[in-house]
Amino acid sequence: MERKLFHEDIQLFNEISSDLKEMKPMLQNLKSAYEALNIGAFTNRELKDLTASVSIILAKNKFLKELNGQLDDMNVKSNIIREKMILDHMHLIEELEQAIAALKSFVPKDIKQRISERQVHLKAKNVSFENGTFTISDDDKENILETYCRFYLTSLEEQEFFDKVQNYVKAYADLKNHMIDNFYADNTNLRDLNVFIEIESDQHSSSFKPSEIKVNKSVIIGMIRRAMHRLDLKK
Structure with missing residues (x-):
């Protein structure tokens, strides 16, 4: 069967999106580290590349190409001098690597401190840089x-399971409404309608067979008698 959307958790999306506020200082550090390389403007394309798995390789190659081009323009021929100048600038790459590592290890405080029960959080790859600001795009x-x-x-098995659960919930609601309308509701907690179920085997066992599930007739008889008594009193 074609897959069917069962649930979309908008609350979870809102919680994930809220992580952006805490992540923004790290994103700004990434932007500053990239711009320090002087290899071009920091755009959304650069952000997406930098947060990809091969990001640092792309940035490093671009930086070395740009630096070597500048050395060529300066007519620096000596390999020793060229290598020294490159090494002198490698701390910029290291700062970029550190900024990327910090983003990839980012965990919001509410999850780190176990204030929140959610298991997922915002990743840098799901952030964009648009109109000079970091945002979550469409x-x-x-x-x-x-x-x-x-x-x-x-x-089909999952769909059948969901259909049966829906039928159960509908029957549960119908029973609850019937109990309210006919004075049976005064006899039990409407949140616990398991009183109508009797398990032929051990009541505390979680491994009983479906065929062992029966209607608890004594409970129903008692509830009907008490409801009839209440009706008689109202006459």
Whole structure:
């Protein structure tokens, strides 16, 4: 069967999106480290490349190409001098590497301190740089929703399971309404309708067979008698 969207957790998306505020100083450090290399403007393309798995390789190669070009323009022929000048500038690459590492190891405080129960958080790859600011674009939002916030039914067995649960919930609601309308509700906690179920084997066992599930007739008889008594008193 074609997969069917079962649930989209918007609250989780909002919580993930809220991580951006805490991540922004790290993103700004990344931007500053990149701009210090003087290899071009920091754009959304650079951000996406830098947060990809091969990001530092791309940036390093671009930096070395630019630096070697500057040395050529300065007519520096000596390999010893060229290597020394390159080494003198490698701390800029190291600072960029550190900025990328910090972003990749980012964990929000509410998760780190176990204030929040959520297991997922914002990743730098799901942030964009638009109009001079870091933001979550429409494409980023779609990627976050699809990766973390959507659950799909992907098989006929899963669909059948969901249909049976829906039927159970509907029957539960119908029973609850009937109990309220006919004075049975005064006899039990409406949140616990398991009183109507009797298990033929050990009541405390979680491994009973479906065939052992029976209607607890004594409970129903008692509830009907008490409801009838209340009705008689109202006459």
